[in-house]
Amino acid sequence: MTFLDITQIGFSNLWKTRLRTALTILGVVIGIGALTSMVSFGTGMQKNITDAFKKNDLFTSMNVTPGKINLESIQEGDLSGLSDLTKEKPFPLTDSILEVIRAIPEVEIAFPEETFAARIQFKQEELNTNVRIFPTAMQYYSPFNNLLAGQFYSSDSTRAVVVSWETLKNLGIYVEDPTYEFHFTHEDSLKGATIISPDSVLGKKIQIITASINPNIIRNPFGFLMGNRLDPFGEHTEEFEIIGITRRYDDFNVNRFRAGIYMPVVTAKNIPRLNFSSVWDILDSNKKDGTFSSIYVRVKEINAMTKVREQIEAMGAGVFSIADQLKEIKRGFLIMDSLLGAIGSVALIIAALGIINTMLMSILERTREIGIMKAIGGSENEIKLIFFVEAAFIGFIGAIFGLGLGWLVTRIANQIINAQLIPMGQIPVDLFYFPLWLIFGAMVFSIVISLAAGLYPAIRAARIDPVRALRHD
Amino acid sequence: MSQVNLESDIKVRNLSRIYSKASITIPAIHDVTFDIKKGEFVSIVGKSGSGKSTLLNLIAGLDKPTSGTIIFEGNDMAKMSRYKLALHRRFSVGMIFQSFNLIPSRSAIENIILALAFGGIPRKERKSIAVSLLKSVGLDHRLHHLPNELSGGEAQRVAIARALANNPEVILADEPTGNLDSITSKEIMDMLIKLNKEHQITILMVTHDKETAETCSDKIIRLKDGSIIRTLN
Numbered sequence: 028m029t030f031l032d033i034t035q036i037g038f039s040n041l042w043k044t045r046l047r048t049a050l051t052i053l054g055v056v057i058g059i060g061a062l063t064s065m066v067s068f069g070t071g072m073q074k075n076i077t078d079a080f081k082k083n084d085l086f087t088s089m090n091v092t093p094g095k096i097n098l099e100s101i102q103e104g105d106l107s108g109l110s111d112l113t114k115e116k117p118f119p120l121t122d123s124i125l126e127v128i129r130a131i132p133e134v135e136i137a138f139p140e141e142t143f144a145a146r147i148q149f150k151q152e153e154l155n156t157n158v159r160i161f162p163t164a165m166q167y168y169s170p171f172n173n174l175l176a177g178q179f180y181s182s183d184s185t186r187a188v189v190v191s192w193e194t195l196k197n198l199g200i201y202v203e204d205p206t207y208e209f210h211f212t213h214e215d216s217l218k219g220a221t222i223i224s225p226d227s228v229l230g231k232k233i234q235i236i237t238a239s240i241n242p243n244i245i246r247n248p249f250g251f252l253m254g255n256r257l258d259p260f261g262e263h264t265e266e267f268e269i270i271g272i273t274r275r276y277d278d279f280n281v282n283r284f285r286a287g288i289y290m291p292v293v294t295a296k297n298i299p300r301l302n303f304s305s306v307w308d309i310l311d312s313n314k315k316d317g318t319f320s321s322i323y324v325r326v327k328e329i330n331a332m333t334k335v336r337e338q339i340e341a342m343g344a345g346v347f348s349i350a351d352q353l354k355e356i357k358r359g360f361l362i363m364d365s366l367l368g369a370i371g372s373v374a375l376i377i378a379a380l381g382i383i384n385t386m387l388m389s390i391l392e393r394t395r396e397i398g399i400m401k402a403i404g405g406s407e408n409e410i411k412l413i414f415f416v417e418a419a420f421i422g423f424i425g426a427i428f429g430l431g432l433g434w435l436v437t438r439i440a441n442q443i444i445n446a447q448l449i450p451m452g453q454i455p456v457d458l459f460y461f462p463l464w465l466i467f468g469a470m471v472f473s474i475v476i477s478l479a480a481g482l483y484p485a486i487r488a489a490r491i492d493p494v495r496a497l498r499h500d
Numbered sequence: 501m502s503q504v505n506l507e508s509d510i511k512v513r514n515l516s517r518i519y520s521k522a523s524i525t526i527p528a529i530h531d532v533t534f535d536i537k538k539g540e541f542v543s544i545v546g547k548s549g550s551g552k553s554t555l556l557n558l559i560a561g562l563d564k565p566t567s568g569t570i571i572f573e574g575n576d577m578a579k580m581s582r583y584k585l586a587l588h589r590r591f592s593v594g595m596i597f598q599s600f601n602l603i604p605s606r607s608a609i610e611n612i613i614l615a616l617a618f619g620g621i622p623r624k625e626r627k628s629i630a631v632s633l634l635k636s637v638g639l640d641h642r643l644h645h646l647p648n649e650l651s652g653g654e655a656q657r658v659a660i661a662r663a664l665a666n667n668p669e670v671i672l673a674d675e676p677t678g679n680l681d682s683i684t685s686k687e688i689m690d691m692l693i694k695l696n697k698e699h700q701i702t703i704l705m706v707t708h709d710k711e712t713a714e715t716c717s718d719k720i721i722r723l724k725d726g727s728i729i730r731t732l733n
Contacts (some may be wrong), residue, residue, distance in 0.1 A: 028616045028620070029617075031623070032617045032623075036614075039605075043605060117637055287544050329717075331577050395601075396603050398601075399601045399602075400614070400618075401586070401589070402560070402562060402595050403589065403590070403595070403614070403615045403662065403665075404586055404587070404589045404590025404591070404602065404615070404618040404666070405586065405618055406582075406583050406586035406587075407582055407586070408583070409618070465597070493562045495560050497597065
């Protein structure tokens, strides 16, 4: 008896009890549907986050800091590492260090990370925001290579800036974005809020007002005796042209360069401002003029990360990268996937009980037939195989339709979620993801579970006493 | 027929089959010894419960003896694995039952094809072999009928065709005419006699009909309460 014969016998048996077979398969369909939709939610979340990481090149970038920071101990709540940083002699990040880093062949781009706080004024509206000093080379990288409107500056000394969409929105300037639907409140409408095209912003002047130490106070500390204001801080206003608008951040966007305004390097140098630019400066009391608080480094490819990191650390500087956290993130996802998978598996286990039940019923009905098969020379293995084929078929068909059901359910769920998100002004997301391994894994899992469910009935069928079976009605 | 020149095909020695249920033991077969030679037509007669069918099942390898041995064509059946016993039923013996035991959901030809499939006959050849087998029992007009669409005689003829599918040397018939009227019974018996005489197939038939046994058998084994009380040659 060939395997094809066994398959034919199995199929004809299932066909004879179509309704019961269909109901048993339906159980598997629901089980696999539940399992795959659950797991696809986990994989979808993971994909969204890792994609966002990739989109922002977080896997290929690192930050060089003046000292080594034990991030793990900080995460555990031990902040002593931070105070050590202030006590220990820091490694000064100077221009020459920057040049050394730039000279590493695997380094694609390196520049000091600097931001400063400023107040901006545009069309009679004012807002506090932060200004990020960015080299022109960043125009080639995501998300700055794909602006909503206009372009990135191509000279480090131009008096032009790029403004974020959010900043304009916060200023009450609603720039049209095809992916976003504005919902104005009554108050907004009273103020005359309207949606404008990006072109009516581009080329316009924006005032950037910075706080600085009043040079008069430094020059003449007793100036107050001469009737000068006591305020040691002065304000400085400069005007720039808006030449580009960045795209709206979506929910999974972990753009670590978030800022209100992006400004060229040389232009920024000439703006008087308070001399701390990042959180590191506050912690680092030893920071001297002419040194940077942090250098952003991007490597050419992900595999070069470790090498470049080791080279920089050998100089005595500290290195921090999000990629270090990837292991932790992956572990978190593994736990989430396992949990979702376990919940989904419950449904499949119930389906497996359904298979056992169906098979045992089938054996009871076919006892005499099994007896006849044995009497005409059917071996135990052949009879076992017939039942295995039936179980595997239930599992296989169940998996195919189960994947279909899982997909359908996730599409509907995604539609419902997006229907809630879009009115809230969020970018539509795809929360579910069916990678190939999930599709094949579900198939294999379903067949394996079905075969396992068929094991006991198959053994029982094979061991039927033919003498009794032939007397069975 | 000179028995001296014939080699024994089946040797049954001190065979016993005791069924035990709870504390009660029922000896269905008790210390039975006999020989069946190649090409013999042997009938086992006796009343209901005398152990006739049990004896047949033991020789078929469907049941295992409590003690004693059956040497089938030189092989000790007690030493055969379950798989070897399946092969024994597949190739060495063909079985015919009182209640026909055809698979009800399969047509006449499909019932025979199933036996051919177990016998490892290539798929392409099965149909033509099945047709010629059914032709040989005069059923070439009933190929695609289901067992419940056939008369008793027709069903038993399908069963005979199936028993012959894998060219066995022995046919084990358990009351083959028990469910048939006298005319049909005679047809079936003629068919078995023909197989025995023309094709030298050994036949071991269980019956309670003394007259049938006497007209066609070379040897009659009479059983009572599981023991042989008489052997007629």
